[in-house]
Amino acid sequence: MPTPSAPISARPPDGAHKLAAEVRKLVGARLDILVANAGIATAAKIEDQTVEEFDRMFAVNVRAPFFLVQQLLPLPGEGSSVVLLSSLAARASVGLLPAYAATKGAVDTPVKHFAALLGPRGIRVNAVAPGVIDTDMSKFARSEEGRQFTLGMQALQRIGHPDDVADVVGFLASDSARWVTGDTVQVGGGSKL
Numbered sequence: 004m005p006t007p008s009a010p011i012s013a014r015p016p017d018g019a020h021k022l023a024a025e026v027r028k029l030v031g032a033r034l035d036i037l038v039a040n041a042g043i044a045t046a047a048k049i050e051d052q053t054v055e056e057f058d059r060m061f062a063v064n065v066r067a068p069f070f071l072v073q074q075l076l077p078l079p080g081e082g083s084s085v086v087l088l089s090s091l092a093a094r095a096s097v098g099l100l101p102a103y104a105a106t107k108g109a110v111d112t113p114v115k116h117f118a119a120l121l122g123p124r125g126i127r128v129n130a131v132a133p134g135v136i137d138t139d140m141s142k143f144a145r146s147e148e149g150r151q152f153t154l155g156m157q158a159l160q161r162i163g164h165p166d167d168v169a170d171v172v173g174f175l176a177s178d179s180a181r182w183v184t185g186d187t188v189q190v191g192g193g194s195k196l
């Protein structure tokens with residue numbers, strides 16, 4: 004995989020196509036659940052945002068899940084579920100993340116279009132939008148200052164855990180969510196209410 008500093012030209016545009024080809028070899032003719040979780044985020048003031056980093060975030064956060072869905076399209080069928088990863092940042096201003104936020108807005112929008120286009124095949128498509136979750140991406144929340152910033156915008160007073168998101172992804176992937184499609188579910192402990 005290219006390093007984060009590699010030029011965009013070094014990031015092959017067909018990564019999702021290659022991954023989909025590998026997935027097809029593994030799962031055969033049917034795919035029940037697709038969760039596109041990979042993502043990257045870098046903070047920058049508007050004035051400091053570089054084109055290079057902007058393109059890198061769009062390549063990983065938007066282009067990859069879009070074409071992963073496209074390339075796997077023959078496999079999902081009646082009852083299959085696709086879940087993409089959005090973010091609280093897509094609907095609210097949090098930190099210096101305007102470019103990252105734009106990538107997640109560009110996840111929420113195709114979710115609705117995919118859901119409409121694939122619904123007749125019985126395929127559901129949704130997104131989850133985590134708030135601050137304790138992973139490497141949001142390690143700022145491990146400092147006292149970051150923790151207080153985070154708690155200050157949440158109704159529930161703890162830092163979100165990966166399991167908090169995984170459980171909602173599991174719900175959306177399951178038959179319990181059989182009547183939910185085209186939606187983005189907020190998973191942020193009541194962030195920015």
Ligand SMILES: NC(=O)c1ccc[n+]([C@@H]2O[C@H](COP(=O)([O-])OP(=O)(O)OC[C@H]3O[C@@H](n4cnc5c(N)ncnc54)[C@H](OP(=O)(O)O)[C@@H]3O)[C@@H](O)[C@H]2O)c1
Nearest residue numbers: 040041042063088089090091133134135136138139140141
């Ligand atoms: N943590 C949060 O506060 C938060 C909030 C809202 C939304 N999200 C979203 O939740 C998702 C998961 O993020 P996270 O918190 O788990 O972040 P993370 O701890 O930084 O992990 C990111 C994951 O994405 C993978 N990845 C990154 N670039 C990739 C690439 N070019 N090709 C393949 N895989 C790549 C990484 O794989 P490697 O480990 O192999 O590099 C890693 O598994 C992301 O879509 C993120 O935008 C996170």
